Amino acid sequence: MSSFDYYQASVNASPEHVIPALLEQYPHASVDHEKATNGYERASVIHRGDNKLCRIQWGGNTGDMTQIRGTGENSPQCAQAIRLLWPSHRLQRADIAEDYSEPGVWETMTEYGLNLAEQFALKIDQRGDWNRDDIQGKGRTLYLGSRQSLAYLRIYEKGKEKAVRSGGEVTDPDHVRAEAEIKPQNKVQGYALASLEPRDYWRCSPWLNQYSTILFLQNMERIRLWNVTKQSNDDLAFAYMLKQYGAVIARQIAANGQDYVMSKMIEATEDQLRK
Numbered sequence: 001m002s003s004f005d006y007y008q009a010s011v012n013a014s015p016e017h018v019i020p021a022l023l024e025q026y027p028h029a030s031v032d033h034e035k036a037t038n039g040y041e042r043a044s045v046i047h048r049g050d051n052k053l054c055r056i057q058w059g060g061n062t063g064d065m066t067q068i069r070g071t072g073e074n075s076p077q078c079a080q081a082i083r084l085l086w087p088s089h090r091l092q093r094a095d096i097a098e099d100y101s102e103p104g105v106w107e108t109m110t111e112y113g114l115n116l117a118e119q120f121a122l123k124i125d126q127r128g129d130w131n132r133d134d135i136q137g138k139g140r141t142l143y144l145g146s147r148q149s150l151a152y153l154r155i156y157e158k159g160k161e162k163a164v165r166s167g168g169e170v171t172d173p174d175h176v177r178a179e180a181e182i183k184p185q186n187k188v189q190g191y192a193l194a195s196l197e198p199r200d201y202w203r204c205s206p207w208l209n210q211y212s213t214i215l216f217l218q219n220m221e222r223i224r225l226w227n228v229t230k231q232s233n234d235d236l237a238f239a240y241m242l243k244q245y246g247a248v249i250a251r252q253i254a255a256n257g258q259d260y261v262m263s264k265m266i267e268a269t270e271d272q273l274r275k
Contacts, residue, residue: 002198004075005179006095009194010065011086015044015058018066022046025081026053036060040067054078067092083195087243090190094182096201098215099158101175109155109176110142112214117144120207128157137173138164144207150189150225151205152181178215180208189225196223 011018019031029048034055036043041059045052053074057067070078075095082089100109117124128140139160144153159175182201184190193204200223202212209222242249252261 002096002098002202004070004079004094004198005097006069006071006093006181007075007079007082008067008069008092008094009082009086009089010067010092011082011089012064013066013086014064015042015056015066018056018058018068019044019046021085022054022056022068022081025077025084029053038062054081065090087195087239088191089194090187091182091184091194092190094193094198094201095179096182096198097177097179099175099177100215101159101172103174105174106140106157106176109178109214113142113144113153113155113211116207116211122207134160137170147181147183150183150185151208152183153208153211154179154181178211192225 013021023029023031023046026046026048029046031044031046034043034045036057036059038057039060039062040057043055043057045055047053051074052071054068054070057069058065068078068082070076079094114124116122122144123146125143126141127143128134128138129136130140134140134157137160139157141154141156144155145151155176155178157173157175158177159172160170162175163170180201182193182204184193193201196204199216202215203209203220203223204225206222209220213219249261252264
């Protein structure tokens with residue numbers, strides 16, 4: 001099942017609003033200042049002890065937007081919080097992971113990746129001991145594509161990587177991860193991609209969509225980003241209103257009927273309708 005392993009977005013809200021709102025999504029967490037990076041002026045981190053739940057940056061030459069980032073196992077909750085609090089946000093980067101563990105999966109996933117690299121003229125990079133079939137058991141990685149493009153793919157021996165990081169024994173040598181890194185190339189793509197479910201990100205690129213057939217054993221219709229346009233501000237505001245007050249409207253319909261609710265809405269907006 002696809003899941004976020006990195007989620008970074010910018011929201012149109014001040015840090016004075018963003019930080020308290022996020023703290024409500026992370027019970028028993030604390031906030032501390034950190035050194036800002038990437039042209040931002042200030043940064044804070046929300047954490048529980050040594051566990052950094054999400055990072056916030058703002059100011060500097062980056063405009064009025066506030067950046068929020070969650071990494072690793074904290075990414076899904078960070079993405080959920082951003083999408084709940086700021087349905088209209090601009091995605092900057094999302095990493096989506098698919099994990100498999102069975103004999104031969106490494107060979108299958110890397111061979112298909114190399115075939116696609118030839119077919120689509122993708123850049124290839126390899127790390128680890130490929131020549132001797134990883135005789136030391138430290139793990140190998142195959143990189144496909146460019147990190148500056150929309151889609152970039154890492155295929156690596158996750159079970160071995162975990163053992164190297166922890167200093168322990170390899171308990172699952174067949175654990176392999178395919179991790180797609182998605183970076184929108186413009187603002188329109190950033191807003192359009194911000195509401196997708198993790199599995200849908202595999203559909204954003206022609207070669208990545210084709211690679212997903214080996215992961216999901218099915219063909220998925222590709223998302224053609226040049227046909228996707230950003231919603232208008234009124235569309236986004238209306239969607240946000242429905243999300244915030246949909247439950248209230250539903251209760252009013254249940255109590256008084258749909259005609260009553262519609263008449264009240266028309267009455268409340270009739271001046272604007274006349275214009």
